[in-house]
Amino acid sequence: MRSRYALGALGLAMTAWGGLLLVRQPEPWRIALWLAGAVVVHDGFVAPLVMAIAALTAAVGLRPQGAARTALIVAGSLTAIALPPLLRPRGVANTTVLPLDYPRNWLLTMAAIVALTLLYTGTRAALRRAGRRH
Template sequence: MKVMRILAGLAGAALMGVGVSLLSDAGDVTGVLLWLGGALLLHDAVIAPLVLVVGLLLVRGAGRGPVRGALVVAGALTVVALPVLLRPGPTANSSVLPLDYPRNWLLALGAVATVTALLTAARGFVRRRRPPSP
């Protein structure tokens, strides 16, 4: 396990180095830094507390972890889908965004909710079937 942590840390450091080198090649660093600061503020001030509070209010006990994980995944899916969900309407070129993105986003959120419900139910089933420890 320790080797995997070291390898993951080295890979992360290497990717941060790539990011810094790409940032240094960018012409307008101010815009990138402003976007990164906004993303950090949005995550730390809005998304993370919201996920924790909703997970705390919705679920008690063993299901809290999977529900919080599902909320994080749903939030990430929503952030990734925002540009196409908030697009201004039909474009002149119909092949630019040819799919029904809102429907696909809802299907992905439904899949996350289904997997979370199945995982929580399976955990509850295993806990009930496990004999009490002495």
């Protein structure tokens, strides 16, 4: 219980620090507007999309659990973050703005998530089987 209060106090302190940094900015309304936009995008787009995907997967009988659910959340979050560079038009005038091969890097990251999830679930299954033998 003490750790919960300590984490709550730490959260409040960090919120106060962030508020102090916000009001010290030359144009704090721009940052506040950006933060409000992030809340609107999350509550108006991301959360309903996640709920729709969950409803669709449940409707077809898929109910990912544990590591699979975690992998889907991580992959979805990374995809949402990567969308702007992934959807940018090709052949931009200034090639130094987004110089990396974002589609390739996104695919490599998704492959790493799948590989690590399979490694984790395979290792857990092997450990469970080994525990049953003894």
